Amino acid sequence: MCGLAPSRVLASLNYTAGGWESATVRITPTNKVQVVSGATPHGQGHETSWSMIVADRLGVDPSDVEVLHSDTALSPLGLDTYGSRSLAVGGVAISMALDKVLDKARAIAAHQMEAAEEDLEFAQGSFSVRGSPDHAMPLAAVAFEAFTAHNLPDGMEPNLEAQVTYDPPNFSWPFGTHICIVEVDEETGAIDVVKYVAVDDCGNQINPLIVEGQVHGGVIQGLAQALYEEAVYDDDGNLTTSTLADYLVPAASDVPSITTGSTITPSPTNPLGVKGVGEAGTIGAAPAVINAVVDALAHLGVTDIAMPASPETVWATIQQANKKANKKANKKAGESR
Amino acid sequence: MTTTAAAAAPFIGTRMLRREDAPLLTGESLYTDDLPIPGALHLAVLRSPYAHARITSVDVTAALAMPGVVAAYSGDDLTDMWAGPMPSAWAVTEDMLNPPHYPLAVGTVNYVGDGVVAVLANSNAEARDALEAIVVEYDPLPAVVDLDDAISDRVLVHEELGTNSAYTWELKIGDEALAQAFADATYTVKERFTQQRLIAMAMEPRACAAVPQPFGGDLTLYSATQIPHILKVMVALTMGIPESQLRVVAPSVGGGFGSKLDVYAEELLCVGLANKHRLPVRWVEERTEGAQATVQGRGQIQEMELAADADGHLTGIRVNLIADMGGYQQLITAGVPLLGAFLYAGVYDLPQAYSFTCTGVYTTMTPTDAYRGAGRPEATYAIERSMDRLAQISSPTPPSPGWSTTPATTMPRSTRHSRWSATTPSAPSSSTAAPPEAPRTSASGCPPTSRCAAWPRLECWPR
Numbered sequence: 001m002c003g004l005a006p007s008r009v010l011a012s013l014n015y016t017a018g019g020w021e022s023a024t025v026r027i028t029p030t031n032k033v034q035v036v037s038g039a040t041p042h043g044q045g046h047e048t049s050w051s052m053i054v055a056d057r058l059g060v061d062p063s064d065v066e067v068l069h070s071d072t073a074l075s076p077l078g079l080d081t082y083g084s085r086s087l088a089v090g091g092v093a094i095s096m097a098l099d100k101v102l103d104k105a106r107a108i109a110a111h112q113m114e115a116a117e118e119d120l121e122f123a124q125g126s127f128s129v130r131g132s133p134d135h136a137m138p139l140a141a142v143a144f145e146a147f148t149a150h151n152l153p154d155g156m157e158p159n160l161e162a163q164v165t166y167d168p169p170n171f172s173w174p175f176g177t178h179i180c181i182v183e184v185d186e187e188t189g190a191i192d193v194v195k196y197v198a199v200d201d202c203g204n205q206i207n208p209l210i211v212e213g214q215v216h217g218g219v220i221q222g223l224a225q226a227l228y229e230e231a232v233y234d235d236d237g238n239l240t241t242s243t244l245a246d247y248l249v250p251a252a253s254d255v256p257s258i259t260t261g262s263t264i265t266p267s268p269t270n271p272l273g274v275k276g277v278g279e280a281g282t283i284g285a286a287p288a289v290i291n292a293v294v295d296a297l298a299h300l301g302v303t304d305i306a307m308p309a310s311p312e313t314v315w316a317t318i319q320q321a322n323k324k325a326n327k328k329a330n331k332k333a334g335e336s337r
Numbered sequence: 338m339t340t341t342a343a344a345a346a347p348f349i350g351t352r353m354l355r356r357e358d359a360p361l362l363t364g365e366s367l368y369t370d371d372l373p374i375p376g377a378l379h380l381a382v383l384r385s386p387y388a389h390a391r392i393t394s395v396d397v398t399a400a401l402a403m404p405g406v407v408a409a410y411s412g413d414d415l416t417d418m419w420a421g422p423m424p425s426a427w428a429v430t431e432d433m434l435n436p437p438h439y440p441l442a443v444g445t446v447n448y449v450g451d452g453v454v455a456v457l458a459n460s461n462a463e464a465r466d467a468l469e470a471i472v473v474e475y476d477p478l479p480a481v482v483d484l485d486d487a488i489s490d491r492v493l494v495h496e497e498l499g500t501n502s503a504y505t506w507e508l509k510i511g512d513e514a515l516a517q518a519f520a521d522a523t524y525t526v527k528e529r530f531t532q533q534r535l536i537a538m539a540m541e542p543r544a545c546a547a548v549p550q551p552f553g554g555d556l557t558l559y560s561a562t563q564i565p566h567i568l569k570v571m572v573a574l575t576m577g578i579p580e581s582q583l584r585v586v587a588p589s590v591g592g593g594f595g596s597k598l599d600v601y602a603e604e605l606l607c608v609g610l611a612n613k614h615r616l617p618v619r620w621v622e623e624r625t626e627g628a629q630a631t632v633q634g635r636g637q638i639q640e641m642e643l644a645a646d647a648d649g650h651l652t653g654i655r656v657n658l659i660a661d662m663g664g665y666q667q668l669i670t671a672g673v674p675l676l677g678a679f680l681y682a683g684v685y686d687l688p689q690a691y692s693f694t695c696t697g698v699y700t701t702m703t704p705t706d707a708y709r710g711a712g713r714p715e716a717t718y719a720i721e722r723s724m725d726r727l728a729q730i731s732s733p734t735p736p737s738p739g740w741s742t743t744p745a746t747t748m749p750r751s752t753r754h755s756r757w758s759a760t761t762p763s764a765p766s767s768s769t770a771a772p773p774e775a776p777r778t779s780a781s782g783c784p785p786t787s788r789c790a791a792w793p794r795l796e797c798w799p800r
Binding site: 001004041047051072207291 | 346347348349350351352353354355356357387388389426427428429430431448449450480481482528530531532533534535536538561562563564565566567569583584585586587588590591592593594595597598624625628629633635669672675676679680684701702703707709710711713714717718721722725726729
């Protein structure tokens with residue numbers, strides 16, 4: 001359940017705001033494309049992803065797409081980045097703004113080329129009359145005409161710009177399977193994650209490299225909850241893990257290689273068929289790791305283990321299971337005597 | 338651009354290198370604390386060393402005499418600065434108990450790290466040095482650090498509320514069916530899981546800077562935040578200033594993981610004090626300060642009960658949560674555990690027999706709030722661990738893959754409800770990545786099979 005969130009669902013949960021996202025696409029007279037996004041990246045790579053979406057649709061180079069964000073003076077409308085929502089809500093808003101910009105551009109091109117709109121094709125950044133590819137008008141020329149406004153269809157507003165606020169009809173529902181193999185040292189309680197495989201379905205992928213990065217980071221964060229991290233308070237309410245020496249954020253050397261894979265089932269609820277992936281790794285990892293640890297210790301009678309399954313916790317859990325088993329064995333021996 | 342690996346369209350679906358990375362990796366990007374802001378005053382916050390105490394006196398005289406110190410304020414000194422308490426945007430029930438929470442504590446402190454005194458000085462070092470000269474006297478109260486203890490009300494965190502329970506929120510689907518499921522169950526599982534508190538520890542700590550503009554009384558707030566837009570609205574409301582006078586900018590932000598999805602005391606202090614002194618005011622968090630005073634994640638006890646028939650198929654689930662709010666509500670503290678309410682059946686084939694109850698309790702620890710996944714990793718953990726246990730007790734051999742999961746013949750399911758879905762989504766555009774499959778749901782939003790038992794069914798959600 002990602003892509004937070006349909007505003008009316010948030011209303012049903014008594015949340016004070018909505019879950020829409022806003023986007024503006026404008027093509028400037030200097031032939032640059034500006035995308036204004038209300039999603040606010042803090043490491044996710046929105047600029048790259050948004051430029052790819054725009055480049056494909058408008059037939060421009062991604063480097064000609066300027067992505068404006070994270071400044072309320074540049075993008076007054078927005079609901080920001082969290083809950084795997086940027087692409088599934090903000091990206092879809094951009095796609096819809098692109099539709100509107102292209103519709104307007106088509107009308108201007110048809111007017112200038114003295115052709116019917118339905119006779120125009122748009123490919124590689126240029127409108128042309130179907131069947132006579134020489135009769136063409138590049139988008140840059142359309143944008144300049146929209147700017148000068150010297151010869152626009154009657155009643156049309158100048159400038160090539162469209163703003164969309166998109167409220168998703170539903171959450172998105174990404175899914176996946178995470179499988180983990182661990183080895184546990186019964187003497188020390190140390191856990192070695194031998195293999196970790198994550199197969200996630202986040203719908204259509206804009207940039208598989210970014211998707212993989214999100215899954216990697218997410219899995220490590222989930223694995224960190226399973227094996228390493230805990231904010232510990234003493235009885236007086238002092239946080240005893242308030243430095244990076246006490247609070248164990250795993251380093252690169254502490255974590256396994258991750259094998260990732262994906263299936264692609266486009267989301268039926270948005271025109272990009274996307275679902276979002278920022279949280280997927282974290283959701284799958286902790287249960288996969290702990291189920292593996294419990295499975296490895298099941299023959300000792302272990303049925304559960306607390307997170308984080310630190311060596312100390314694992315060792316103590318094994319000792320407790322052994323004690324229980326010994327007691328049982330002694331009792332049995334006593335009975336048979 | 339030299340950083341783009343792919344040269345020609347289509348770009349979607351390619352592993353194009355991130356255009357963000359060159360400036361980030363070469364140190365060219367500016368984070369909030371890197372911003373050159375000449376003449377800025379530096380804020381430092383004296384924090385409570387007690388988890389729970391009454392503030393009996395605050396003496397800043399010695400601090401004011403320290404070099405470079407410009408001003409020092411207690412919570413009582415600043416009560417007139419706020420139009421209202423710090424924002425909590427998610428009162429999950431109409432009657433949720435939410436004690437007022439101000440950027441600096443007024444009367445009592447409720448966690449170690451709760452802000453008590455704000456100092457302004459000409460440098461960060463001078464501001465932090467001055468904290469040591471402030472004398473605060475406390476009347477300590479007992480701490481509440483255990484959720485079972487908290488819910489027992491043995492010690493009240495906020496005495497005026499009369500209880501530590503902020504709210505109880507329920508989602509019940511098929512009460513009778515659920516009771517029957519447990520009565521008829523061949524196997525039951527009863528587990529109790531603890532979701533330990535986590536600290537996001539973003540590589541970039543929190544930081545903010547409020548800069549009054551030379552004209553019009555406007556102010557720009559730079560903050561290492563995930564939510565500049567929401568922050569603008571919330572700061573305007575809390576300060577009682579028009580939105581038109583406020584611009585919020587998030588420069589390069591070094592990770593958030595939910596912890597920067599919030600409105601923080603230091604942001605409000607910087608804005609309020611910058612307006613008061615008509616000078617820029619900036620603050621940067623120290624690592625230990627962040628561990629104590631940036632929201633933490635998780636913090637739940639989950640009681641899970643599963644009922645299953647003789648074949649090991651699930652027939653009912655009961656979930657009872659105690660969710661640790663910490664000392665106060667932050668922006669969406671109360672709502673986080675509820676985001677899991679709709680996922681406790683996981684991928685399994687659960688009939689309409691489900692009960693979810695969550696009680697949010699105050700403790701004398703750092704407030705909790707969103708942390709990557711927010712409620713959904715907790716839910717997935719609980720159901721996957723419980724199903725693992727069910728497999729152990731109900732099956733002499735390890736279960737086969739797909740055991741008890743939703744049968745493929747009932748897929749796809751839809752959670753869309755016609756009431757909320759006025760428009761049928763348009764077909765995926767032809768220019769998206771892979772040739773998309775046609776949407777497999779019918780126009781009504783229901784799958785073509787008779788098993789329209791979509792779960793969670795949105796119409797079951799409380800309104």
